[in-house]
Amino acid sequence: MSSAISPHSARSDPGIDRRSLMAGTAAGLLAAGLPLPAAADTPELAQLIARVTEGAVPERARIKLEIPALAENGNAVDTRISVDSPMTEADHVRWIHLIAEKNPFPDMARFHLSRRAGRADVSTTLRIAQSQKVAAVAALSDGRFLLAEADIVVTLSACIDGG
Amino acid sequence: MSFNARITLPAQAKAGEIVEIKVLTRHPMDRGGQSDGKGGTVPRKILNRLTATYAGETIFRLDMHTGVAANPFVSFTTRAIETGDIVFEWREDGGATYTRTARLTVT
Numbered sequence: 001m002s003s004a005i006s007p008h009s010a011r012s013d014p015g016i017d018r019r020s021l022m023a024g025t026a027a028g029l030l031a032a033g034l035p036l037p038a039a040a041d042t043p044e045l046a047q048l049i050a051r052v053t054e055g056a057v058p059e060r061a062r063i064k065l066e067i068p069a070l071a072e073n074g075n076a077v078d079t080r081i082s083v084d085s086p087m088t089e090a091d092h093v094r095w096i097h098l099i100a101e102k103n104p105f106p107d108m109a110r111f112h113l114s115r116r117a118g119r120a121d122v123s124t125t126l127r128i129a130q131s132q133k134v135a136a137v138a139a140l141s142d143g144r145f146l147l148a149e150a151d152i153v154v155t156l157s158a159c160i161d162g163g
Numbered sequence: 164m165s166f167n168a169r170i171t172l173p174a175q176a177k178a179g180e181i182v183e184i185k186v187l188t189r190h191p192m193d194r195g196g197q198s199d200g201k202g203g204t205v206p207r208k209i210l211n212r213l214t215a216t217y218a219g220e221t222i223f224r225l226d227m228h229t230g231v232a233a234n235p236f237v238s239f240t241t242r243a244i245e246t247g248d249i250v251f252e253w254r255e256d257g258g259a260t261y262t263r264t265a266r267l268t269v270t
Contacts, residue, residue: 075232075233076232076233077232078236098230100230103229103230104229105228105229105230106230107228107230108227108228108229108230108231109225109226109227109228109230109231110225110226111223111224111225111237111239112223112224112225112226113223113239114220114221114222114223114241116218116220116222116241116242116244117181117222117223117239117240117241117242118181118240118241118242119181119240121183121239121240122237122238122239123236123237123238124225124231124232124235124236124237124238125231125232125234125235125236126230126231126232127194127229127230127231127232127233128230
């Protein structure tokens with residue numbers, strides 16, 4: 001079941017008009033050349049993570065999220081996620097879920113692995129709407145979860161109209 | 164427009180070896196809301212699922228949303244079990260499905 005990926009899983013409250021916030025943020029970042037502060041998870045990201053773990057607190061270990069720190073083109077951002085797991089019947093990764101905190105639809109993709117995967121090692125190409133935090137959540141066969149996050153700065157946003 | 168996908172995997176593998184499979188699909192993955200150049204917007208139409216089946220089991224499934232880039236790329240791994248076809252099936256918004264196969268030779 002992947003209800004978090006359904007077309008109805010858009011952000012629940014639009015809040016500030018996204019376009020004006022994005023334009024302001026992009027302009028501000030370019031003008032000032034400032035990196036994003038490496039802060040703790042925002043409440044929104046924590047909520048998005050909790051939605052896929054159904055409230056369980058994930059462990060920040062054994063999972064690696066590789067994504068560039070700076071992407072010139074948010075329309076095509078390569079990412080790779082690997083989990084240190086034996087991938088046996090008794091101990092394996094069931095799925096890996098990707099979240100982009102500030103995308104219009106934050107749930108981006110879910111990789112479902114089989115016990116015949118051999119390794120938990122997947123990659124794909126993403127659309128990143130603006131500079132933000134990306135999170136990868138892995139679900140293990142014993143019911144626990146792993147979490148890795150990365151900050152990414154995007155100079156060309158993926159979601160500007162006409163782009 | 165016909166459906167195009169490029170599947171890359173080793174020509175052959177030893178039984179039990181882990182092989183990496185790469186899939187690159189041609190698809191605009193229209194996320195909806197983009198201008199169509201004539202004052203309207205292009206409706207959302209993406210590939211929302213890719214399933215791979217091999218040696219009697221589903222070996223991989225990717226659920227995709229609008230956050231996956233156009234011309235989606237994915238790579239994953241699987242163990243070589245026996246010589247046979249890996250069957251890839253894509254599902255598109257609206258229910259259309261596309262199927263391609265790639266042969267894995269296992270020595």
